Amino acid sequence: MLSVMGVLLFGYLLLNLGPGHVKPLFTPLTAGSFSGNLLIMLATPKEAAGIKRAIAAVGLSALARVLGVTRQAVFLWQLNRIPAERVRAVVKATGGKVTAAELRPDLFG
Numbered sequence: 001m002l003s004v005m006g007v008l009l010f011g012y013l014l015l016n017l018g019p020g021h022v023k024p025l026f027t028p029l030t031a032g033s034f035s036g037n038l039l040i041m042l043a044t045p046k047e048a049a050g051i052k053r054a055i056a057a058v059g060l061s062a063l064a065r066v067l068g069v070t071r072q073a074v075f076l077w078q079l080n081r082i083p084a085e086r087v088r089a090v091v092k093a094t095g096g097k098v099t100a101a102e103l104r105p106d107l108f109g
Helices: 004-015 045-058 060-067 071-076 084-093
Strands: none
16 A cells, blocks of 8 residues: 555656656645545544444445445445444444444544
């Protein structure tokens, strides 16, 4: 997994290759250029285990349908943190088999 510094260095190198080379895919972040909407928080192993238990308890498609999101969104919560506004709905959908603290211990633990 690339570190943040690795990603920034990669972006910097792409920008400075010069004309005729590969065009940059993104620009490095600078102070004041960051948008909070771009931030992706990776799930901790404990959080990933919680959403996996929820999927096992209800089923991926059923959980997505109950929450009104796509199956892909629910699947990606295993990698990225489940949005805080969805935690209580997941707990309710599983009938309490998964707790809010299992899904987001940073908020409910």
